[in-house]
Amino acid sequence: MGRKRTKSGKIRLAEVAELAGVSPITASRFFRNPEALSVAKRTRVESAAKELGYVPNLAARALASQRTEVIGVLIPSLTNNVFSDVLRGIYDASEGSRYSIQLSNTRYSILQEEKLLRLFLAQKPAGLIVTGIDQTAESRAMLEAADCPIVQIMEIGPNPVDMMIGFSHYDAARAAVAHLFAQGRRRIGFVGARMDPRVQRRLDGYVSAMKDAGLFEQRLVVTTGTPTSVTLGGALFTDLLAREPDLDAVFCANDDLALGVLFECRRREFEVPEQIAIVGFNDLEFMASAVPTLTSVRTNRYEMGKTAASMLIEAIEGRRPEQPVLDLGFKVIERQSSTSRPSDNRPALTGGGAPNKMVALPSSHD
Amino acid sequence: MGRKRTKSGKIRLAEVAELAGVSPITASRFFRNPEALSVAKRTRVESAAKELGYVPNLAARALASQRTEVIGVLIPSLTNNVFSDVLRGIYDASEGSRYSIQLSNTRYSILQEEKLLRLFLAQKPAGLIVTGIDQTAESRAMLEAADCPIVQIMEIGPNPVDMMIGFSHYDAARAAVAHLFAQGRRRIGFVGARMDPRVQRRLDGYVSAMKDAGLFEQRLVVTTGTPTSVTLGGALFTDLLAREPDLDAVFCANDDLALGVLFECRRREFEVPEQIAIVGFNDLEFMASAVPTLTSVRTNRYEMGKTAASMLIEAIEGRRPEQPVLDLGFKVIERQSSTSRPSDNRPALTGGGAPNKMVALPSSHD
């Protein structure tokens, strides 16, 4: 029977409808599909809602419609700079849309991911963004059975669950090594930390490139499972030198490690790039600013997040992208740290070293 | 009437109750307040839920109970390293609890903050974490009228809305300058970017310390509203030198700027610390690893986030903290970049410079 107004004084859809002189269901439609209303009613409902300061109750909407307007995001780490760029893209793309982001951290554990996935799916999310392509079989099955669009981000691989956006870490690593070969470097070490699947694929790319050139040796590779840091870069480089003093280059699995290697070189008074060339991965902002400027592999992290969320939202709203798998590629940004002759355009005022050359490569899927 | 089972085959509370041989309401209580049940029923419901793989429908719960289990978090930026540490703490503390985090980005706009706040509050969050103490009057009023616990983070000030956790940026900056004075530095420049309220208070602290010593000059201060970066640190330092070539130290509003200054010094072949001392702010990981190691003001960002979320959850559950305002303090971590005689314990292997000395100060509220 007629409850006139909820005790909390909250404005409900019914109040808006009453003021606008329409039925509640018409008011409801105004918020979900305004085009379906005649212009007259549309404006009436609109002004009534504004006048009352109506804000929809999302819980009621979710319960009645059997779906939420939540996009679930599963990422392995919040610490990592790389993910914060991706996240920023995701949040930017979701802003202004009706969807809200629900973030969960898998801590690089695919079992944790499976658990979170189960939790997420039980709440019928509007869409899902998951990191990488290495889910458990169980997770994979859940994803395939899910009745919402899904985007896998960070890398690309052969069997997308639904949509996929990323690049080939394997190819990117090969390109970095190829760049070092082109500069005449032969004894190239690899430094990697927290060997998640993507770092592992970078290592694989490095190994394959080195093997192709007949230059691979196991002792050129130093890795650890511990989380990455600048300090760790210096420590791993020290280990590497202990095993193999005769290096002429180091390829680092990320930029923090590369910066750590640079500092360690400085401590040891190694000339960079004359004695040791350094190449990082991700092209964080500081790479262009270091002395010498540091070569890195640029990846489009922000764009990846933003595009993933946009594609997802489009798909949720029924407009599936024509291209469900997007390779964002990468670029080897060649800077002083790996070019034998230090770059001429040495920056004077801004403190930023301009990239010398760019080599753009689409990553070829395998 | 008797709907036996939802078409989607989803397990509802009613199914669990039926299997356990209890009423739905008893099953409901099991999930909210297990102690209220007799041990026999408790175990029956528990095993029934597990057997059926029951997952509660949060939308229905929220609708029926008129409250959600969402903690709203309003932060000004996702880019900033500082906030990613805070967020990590928040997520860590919320993990394992029933509460989920809803994050929104105010982009350093208090009007945007007000808008988001209105949106959040309409959904009746269980609790709220907001950044800083500079809300609009309207926001402030909404916060005070909100019927959920609230924590303000990042700084402390005189009139907490509810709870508050942070430290005094003003005092921290004063301590940094005092450290430089103690090292015999007199002509200390200030470099700051994206002058948000907290950076502004650091500047205020710097100015007051300099004035106290009779050393303040306006041209020692270079700031900009643009977002911070390593490259920008070099550029601002360059500007500062143009205005005032006779510097013996630079206090940077954050560590990225400090690293940029260090690189710029290297480019100009300035000796650090002999010619120029550098002090940063936040003590990001790389500061200990740079060459020379960089002095900074350590702030407990992760702990701040974690404690904020813990306090909030405790308060939501009715256990208000005895101490609603928590000053986490700061430490000036003295390293090579600002100590006239470079430290003896020059690191050999790990690439990390050990902090020489620590000066711990609780920040006194004003």
Add this chain to the structure above:
DNA sequence: GTCGTTGCTGGTAGCGCTGTCAACGATCCT
């Protein structure tokens, strides 16, 4: 023995919204 009191359990009645279907007039086609 009566009367609270406490501990546990269940019934009823929604929470605020939307899916579905039906109804209505207007428009279009043959």
Add this chain to the structure above:
DNA sequence: AGGATCGTTGACAGCGCTACCAGCAACGAC
């Protein structure tokens, strides 16, 4: 002109859960 179609609107019946209150047994106090 008659029927089909479209665009627009509203009535009804829940979505799955919990707040509220009532009931019932067991117990102790007097």
